[in-house]
Amino acid sequence: MPLPTNEDAPKRNWTVLPLLEWTERYLQERSFEESRLNAELLLARALRLPRLGLYLQFDRPLAAGELAVFRALLLRRMTHEPVQYILGETEFMGLPFEVTPAVLIPRPETEELVEEAIRWLKSSGSAEGSILEIGTGSGNIAVALGKFLPGARITSLEKSGDALEVARRNCARHGLGNVELLQGDVFTAGFDGQVFDAVVSNPPYVPEAEFNRLQPEVRDFEPRLATTDGADGFRFIRRIADLACGLLRPGGGMFLEIGYGQADAAGRIARESGLTGVGVQKDFAGIDRILRGFAPGGIPSP
Numbered sequence: 001m002p003l004p005t006n007e008d009a010p011k012r013n014w015t016v017l018p019l020l021e022w023t024e025r026y027l028q029e030r031s032f033e034e035s036r037l038n039a040e041l042l043l044a045r046a047l048r049l050p051r052l053g054l055y056l057q058f059d060r061p062l063a064a065g066e067l068a069v070f071r072a073l074l075l076r077r078m079t080h081e082p083v084q085y086i087l088g089e090t091e092f093m094g095l096p097f098e099v100t101p102a103v104l105i106p107r108p109e110t111e112e113l114v115e116e117a118i119r120w121l122k123s124s125g126s127a128e129g130s131i132l133e134i135g136t137g138s139g140n141i142a143v144a145l146g147k148f149l150p151g152a153r154i155t156s157l158e159k160s161g162d163a164l165e166v167a168r169r170n171c172a173r174h175g176l177g178n179v180e181l182l183q184g185d186v187f188t189a190g191f192d193g194q195v196f197d198a199v200v201s202n203p204p205y206v207p208e209a210e211f212n213r214l215q216p217e218v219r220d221f222e223p224r225l226a227t228t229d230g231a232d233g234f235r236f237i238r239r240i241a242d243l244a245c246g247l248l249r250p251g252g253g254m255f256l257e258i259g260y261g262q263a264d265a266a267g268r269i270a271r272e273s274g275l276t277g278v279g280v281q282k283d284f285a286g287i288d289r290i291l292r293g294f295a296p297g298g299i300p301s302p
């Protein structure tokens with residue numbers, strides 16, 4: 001793979017704007033998405049500035065040391081390492097989160113899952129209820145629920161100890177006392193007769209057969225445990241729908257993120273598990289993304 005060399009980036013006195021423009025073009029020519037944003041994030045990190053601070057310093061000359069740091073960051077990106085792992089940080093629902101290669105990078109469509117769960121919890125009078133979240137990862141869903149529903153109690157389950165460490169640091173960073181993080185396997189975990197108002201999850205749902213077709217950023221860098229279920233893509237959906245039916249109070253809600261093309265089968269699974277009011281909501285890209293279903297016996301709520 002061609003890497004930035006002095007020939008590509010002739011030795012000269014670089015200032016911020018020309019270096020941004022050069023990097024944007026360099027990434028674009030090599031088919032990297034969001035090339036300008038990537039260039040800005042990496043340069044801002046090299047210069048220890050907030051991203052928008054670059055716009056106030058377009059004529060700032062780079063010291064040799066700063067240029068060397070920037071080159072090293074860009075070389076990492078050229079291997080397809082996601083920019084969020086390079087920076088060690090990302091945003092989810094306007095909140096900052098530490099991310100490491102032990103955790104999935106939170107996605108914008110998952111924000112819609114959380115917003116939908118919050119909307120329903122509030123409208124059904126359960127804003128101070130108990131929520132089970134499955135597959136903690138960085139803790140993005142658990143932290144966002146804990147932050148935006150300060151009266152709720154969130155129990156969050158994760159199999160990977162390394163991911164749970166990251167989630168612990170993110171909970172501490174946001175000063176949350178209403179989130180309990182548990183290490184465990186959703187296929188064997190027992191919940192001691194606990195009853196929840198909602199079950200929320202963004203489970204691994206990429207079918208094993210599709211794993212090798214994922215973008216290199218995902219396939220080669222994000223945890224395999226977080227992306228594929230090692231089966232047909234529905235292993236977790238089946239398990240969580242069954243669990244939800246047993247753990248939810250009457251009328252309690254299950255909210256699951258699902259993958260492209262999974263809506264019909266996932267809806268069938270939820271109904272066969274005994275959930276009622278099953279439906280699927282589209283994400284901002286128009287893709288069926290959020291599966292919801294309700295434990296029988298409650299008063300229907302919007």
Ligand SMILES: C[S@@+](CC[C@H](N)C(=O)[O-])C[C@H]1O[C@@H](n2cnc3c(N)ncnc32)[C@H](O)[C@@H]1O
Pocket residue numbers: 103104105106107110134135136137138139140141157158159160163184185186187202203204205225226227
């Ligand atoms: C798709 S990621 C979601 C991470 C995060 N909640 C998010 O939305 O970005 C799924 C998570 O489930 C975890 N996981 C995988 N298998 C599991 C299992 N059997 N039991 C519990 N968690 C599991 C993975 O380690 C990963 O953190």
